[in-house]
Amino acid sequence: MGMTAVEKVLAAKSGRASVKPGDVVSPEPDFIMIHDGVVMGAKRELDSLGITRLARPDKVLMVTDHDVIYGSARAAERGAFNRKAAAAWGVKNFFDVGRGGHGHIFPMESGLLLPGMFYFDNDRHATNAGAIGAFGFRIGTEITRVLATGTNWVMVPKTVRLTLKGRLQPGVYARDVGFHFAAMLKKDQLQADLDYRVLEYAGDLEQFGLSERAALCSTPTEIRAYGVFIPPSQAILEHARKKGQRPFTPVYSDADARFDADLTLDISRLEPQVSMPGSVENAVNISEIAGTPVDHAFIGSCGSGMWEDLVTAANILRGRRLAPNVRLFVAPGSEATNRRLAAEGLLGVFIEAGAVMLPPGCGPCNDAVIGPVHAGEISISTATNNNAGRFGAREAKLYLGSPATVAASAVTGKITDARSL
Amino acid sequence: MTTNSEFQWVLKGRCYKLGHDVWHAGGVVPNWIITGRHFDPQEIIPHLFEETDPGFHARCKPGDIIVTGKNFGMGPKMNGYIAMQALGLGLVCESMPFLAYRAAVGCGVRVLTDCVNVSEFCDSGDELEVNFRDGFFINHTRNIRREYPPLPDALMEIVELGGNAGWLRHWQAQQQAGSAAG
Numbered sequence: 001m002g003m004t005a006v007e008k009v010l011a012a013k014s015g016r017a018s019v020k021p022g023d024v025v026s027p028e029p030d031f032i033m034i035h036d037g038v039v040m041g042a043k044r045e046l047d048s049l050g051i052t053r054l055a056r057p058d059k060v061l062m063v064t065d066h067d068v069i070y071g072s073a074r075a076a077e078r079g080a081f082n083r084k085a086a087a088a089w090g091v092k093n094f095f096d097v098g099r100g101g102h103g104h105i106f107p108m109e110s111g112l113l114l115p116g117m118f119y120f121d122n123d124r125h126a127t128n129a130g131a132i133g134a135f136g137f138r139i140g141t142e143i144t145r146v147l148a149t150g151t152n153w154v155m156v157p158k159t160v161r162l163t164l165k166g167r168l169q170p171g172v173y174a175r176d177v178g179f180h181f182a183a184m185l186k187k188d189q190l191q192a193d194l195d196y197r198v199l200e201y202a203g204d205l206e207q208f209g210l211s212e213r214a215a216l217c218s219t220p221t222e223i224r225a226y227g228v229f230i231p232p233s234q235a236i237l238e239h240a241r242k243k244g245q246r247p248f249t250p251v252y253s254d255a256d257a258r259f260d261a262d263l264t265l266d267i268s269r270l271e272p273q274v275s276m277p278g279s280v281e282n283a284v285n286i287s288e289i290a291g292t293p294v295d296h297a298f299i300g301s302c303g304s305g306m307w308e309d310l311v312t313a314a315n316i317l318r319g320r321r322l323a324p325n326v327r328l329f330v331a332p333g334s335e336a337t338n339r340r341l342a343a344e345g346l347l348g349v350f351i352e353a354g355a356v357m358l359p360p361g362c363g364p365c366n367d368a369v370i371g372p373v374h375a376g377e378i379s380i381s382t383a384t385n386n387n388a389g390r391f392g393a394r395e396a397k398l399y400l401g402s403p404a405t406v407a408a409s410a411v412t413g414k415i416t417d418a419r420s421l
Numbered sequence: 422m423t424t425n426s427e428f429q430w431v432l433k434g435r436c437y438k439l440g441h442d443v444w445h446a447g448g449v450v451p452n453w454i455i456t457g458r459h460f461d462p463q464e465i466i467p468h469l470f471e472e473t474d475p476g477f478h479a480r481c482k483p484g485d486i487i488v489t490g491k492n493f494g495m496g497p498k499m500n501g502y503i504a505m506q507a508l509g510l511g512l513v514c515e516s517m518p519f520l521a522y523r524a525a526v527g528c529g530v531r532v533l534t535d536c537v538n539v540s541e542f543c544d545s546g547d548e549l550e551v552n553f554r555d556g557f558f559i560n561h562t563r564n565i566r567r568e569y570p571p572l573p574d575a576l577m578e579i580v581e582l583g584g585n586a587g588w589l590r591h592w593q594a595q596q597q598a599g600s601a602a603g
């Protein structure tokens with residue numbers, strides 16, 4: 001019996017010839033990511049146990065992306081604590097304020113994260129690693145055991161395969177595919193349990209570049225997938241070779257690998273999707289909801305913060321102004337993308353349109369530390385999810401769309417199909 | 422790692438039966454316990470199952486066993502498991518979201534999951550005996566015996582040591598003993 005991609009990676013990192021779903025292994029990660037919001041808790045827990053030295057400080061990536069510009073005295077205190085923690089632990093790979101960007105984006109862009117790699121992360125959106133053909137596993141507060149010992153237990157997950165058929169029409173994007181997939185599962189038009197599964201894409205994937213692959217990773221994470229994997233195309237391998245800071249070995253599922261479920265989705269006639277408030281699963285065709293007035297808009301997050309996402313939005317905003325009642329926040333995924341936006345004149349497009357540029361990182365899509373919504377307001381965004389209270393008042397209504405839909409809606413002041421502009 | 426051979430893997434006590442799809446927030450502990458980041462067992466205990474079974478904490482005894490339907494502990498959090506561990510309760514579920522199971526193990530709760538149809542074989546108040554190491558489930562009231570998947574070996578060690586913090590404390594003690602001996 002062959003192995004799926006995740007089984008191969010976990011076997012290789014655990015020094016085993018093979019593994020199967022349900023096996024408990026302790027894989028040796030390529031690196032260990034810890035985000036700004038959990039460093040203080042982890043450091044205090046380890047200190048209380050007398051653990052002051054990390055097993056592999058050289059493998060640790062500390063990332064300031066959740067609360068980048070300190071909207072409160074408490075956040076500033078945490079930033080200062082984190083800098084002392086990095087020094088005390090001897091962590092050299094510390095991507096602090098203004099140094100890297102979003103931890104689930106810049107490592108793929110810069111070649112730190114490469115095909116076939118495996119890493120531990122305290123945050124569940126580590127699933128983005130699948131965009132480049134790698135795996136990032138969320139370990140929550142158990143990141144302390146990884147920091148102390150270099151690993152932690154992992155139960156090998158099952159894999160669900162989703163084969164995409166056809167090409168997206170112009171003006172329809174990868175985020176739309178994710179929203180639609182979630183709605184199909186909710187409506188039982190596709191049947192699979194994603195709890196603690198890896199969702200592996202197959203089929204007509206050549207059309208998707210790195211940013212679209214990151215978008216494909218986003219929504220399954222919100223419906224309980226533990227990992228997402230997109231077999232790397234030649235273009236992705238070329239990017240990894242060009243940017244790669246070390247050699248890598250891409251991994252693909254065997255032809256006779258066993259999948260927990262095998263699904264197929266025709267995307268050739270898909271319309272732009274909007275997820276209605278409450279869940280990513282509440283996706284409908286945009287034509288059903290177009291015209292709903294909006295107050296707040298946001299472009300960014302793990303799923304839609306890469307260069308191509310921002311180019312798509314800028315192309316809609318160019319020469320236009322936001323509707324008078326709308327505020328639009330834009331959080332690029334990385335410092336590199338921010339610099340490129342400036343160099344290529346796109347920063348000016350956003351600013352001329354009236355958008356507010358946020359520092360690279362999570363933006364409002366982290367507990368509303370910046371740019372939140374108020375009760376009664378209506379938001380449309382590319383946030384990872386639209387659960388009540390995701391970025392501000394629980395009584396606000398949060399809609400989700402692709403970067404194109406959000407940009408078009410911010411211009412007209414109501415939910416708008418960008419193809420109609 | 423060496424573990425504790427005295428650990429009580431067999432629990433004998435009363436059954437508290439719950440249905441399917443119990444959320445952690447609301448179903449296990451009130452949401453404010455979670456959002457308020459309460460992790461002290463003494464603070465959480467009075468509120469365990471407060472919204473579904475008021476007074477549960479005063480009636481339950483060490484060794485009692487919570488039996489649930491499918492999908493127990495949705496919206497995985499640790500708070501309720503901290504209280505269950507401190508009260509000496511066991512947990513037997515038809516199914517749990519994996520991260521809820523991981524949280525229960527990480528808090529040192531004696532737990533079995535994937536126990537197919539277990540809630541058909543017991544009712545609240547029945548006298549149960551569950552061996553969490555071997556997966557044996559006995560309902561003495563109804564004279565029913567079933568066998569379920571036990572905890573994997575690697576996870577037994579975590580439960581025996583009281584959860585993740587206990588495991589790390591033990592690991593650190595061993596490191597120090599090793600370096601002192603070396």
